[in-house]
Amino acid sequence: MRRVYLDHAATTPVHPQVAKVAVQYMTETFGNPSSIHCFGREARQAVEGARATVASLIGAQPEEIYFTSGGTEADNLAIQGVALAAADGRGHIITSQVEHHAVLHTCEFLEKRGFDVTYLPVDGHGMVDPDQVARAIRKDTVLITVMLANNEVGTIQPIADIARLAREKGVPVHTDAVQAAGNIPVDVNRLGVDLMSLSSHKIYGPKGTGALYVRRGTRISPTVHGGAHERGLRAGTENVPGILAMAKASELAQAEMPQRMAHVARLRDRFLKGLMEKVPDVRLNGHPTARLPNNASVSVLYVEGESVLLNLDLQGIAASSGSACTSGRLEPSHVLVAMGIPHDISQGSLRFSFGRGNTEEDVDYVLEVLPSVIARLRAMSPLGPGKKQAGPAGGRAGAARGRG
Numbered sequence: 001m002r003r004v005y006l007d008h009a010a011t012t013p014v015h016p017q018v019a020k021v022a023v024q025y026m027t028e029t030f031g032n033p034s035s036i037h038c039f040g041r042e043a044r045q046a047v048e049g050a051r052a053t054v055a056s057l058i059g060a061q062p063e064e065i066y067f068t069s070g071g072t073e074a075d076n077l078a079i080q081g082v083a084l085a086a087a088d089g090r091g092h093i094i095t096s097q098v099e100h101h102a103v104l105h106t107c108e109f110l111e112k113r114g115f116d117v118t119y120l121p122v123d124g125h126g127m128v129d130p131d132q133v134a135r136a137i138r139k140d141t142v143l144i145t146v147m148l149a150n151n152e153v154g155t156i157q158p159i160a161d162i163a164r165l166a167r168e169k170g171v172p173v174h175t176d177a178v179q180a181a182g183n184i185p186v187d188v189n190r191l192g193v194d195l196m197s198l199s200s201h202k203i204y205g206p207k208g209t210g211a212l213y214v215r216r217g218t219r220i221s222p223t224v225h226g227g228a229h230e231r232g233l234r235a236g237t238e239n240v241p242g243i244l245a246m247a248k249a250s251e252l253a254q255a256e257m258p259q260r261m262a263h264v265a266r267l268r269d270r271f272l273k274g275l276m277e278k279v280p281d282v283r284l285n286g287h288p289t290a291r292l293p294n295n296a297s298v299s300v301l302y303v304e305g306e307s308v309l310l311n312l313d314l315q316g317i318a319a320s321s322g323s324a325c326t327s328g329r330l331e332p333s334h335v336l337v338a339m340g341i342p343h344d345i346s347q348g349s350l351r352f353s354f355g356r357g358n359t360e361e362d363v364d365y366v367l368e369v370l371p372s373v374i375a376r377l378r379a380m381s382p383l384g385p386g387k388k389q390a391g392p393a394g395g396r397a398g399a400a401r402g403r404g
Helices: 016-027 038-057 071-085 101-111 130-136 159-168 240-278 305-314 334-338 360-380 391-400
Strands: 065-068 092-096 116-120 141-145 173-176 195-199 210-214 282-284 295-300 349-353
Touching (some): 016 240, 038 065, 038 240, 065 071, 071 141, 071 210, 101 116, 116 130, 130 159, 240 282, 240 360, 305 349, 305 360
Parallel strands (some): 092 116, 173 195
Antiparallel strands (some): 282 295, 295 349
């Protein structure tokens, strides 16, 4: 049976060159970077070289990069670290309703400890209005955190505009760039952000490694205490194989970015065109143009997304209904709800995310399998055109069919 992986937003396969580097630093250059002997010095030199490589990916300086265990820790360190560094240990934070749960749950944690948090709404494309951000800023605002690109629907936020307005008020800006950095051009200086979260396993590197960019001069406190690792901001012996592998993945992403972007965008567009032609009552989620090139998030009316995914899996096709971090939950996506998509339509959401190894043949196979899966499930559904629809769910579905 053919196997097709279209869930690169959840994780990517490790690039062979990246895996080779990881093995080298597990078996050959294995020293502890904090040790003073030659084995430790070799590891330290390698880590500092990796720091420069990761910094280059986003236009930062090497000393502004702090390695973490992944994007979630980077988000926590950025938000809690800046909050803890606030003058009186309290204050106001601005974020959006469509953030990754690593951001939302961290903000909720701080709310319980006395901080105020404003959760900004988004429009029907999942876009934050910079003017609303500006209006939400208060005298006690200590941080604005808005993601660069949404992990579910792919919408790219106007971070440069948000950061410009925040700078006028002297408020630092953090952006979760886990889905963006290495997949689209990202430059911290052009964006004007003060903190940025990165992850290795979204760009063909290993899981368990990430980084936080902290602009020089930004006030931030450590959240993990112990030794003086990462210049005192993040205690714990550095994951040398993961860090060096992340650096290699960053190097390859930077070198191959134009080709990768063109490749996945072509596959995404081929898929969406074929899907819309073959299957009625399908809507695109997210912004039509300001979106990640590999993301195809759709809602299929009159079916339940999890049922579609299970049937696709039986045919060797891997996709998702949204964030991998919330899979298995029955609640509709908080992102789609914030975008104003009715629950019955959001229940039919599917996310197909393409990668460097996918081919046109992969797309054609999915377009061969998916329409029949949807047709079979719709035939068993009590909803749909020509079927009696009782209650609010039926009314919402019928009303939404014309929303494009």
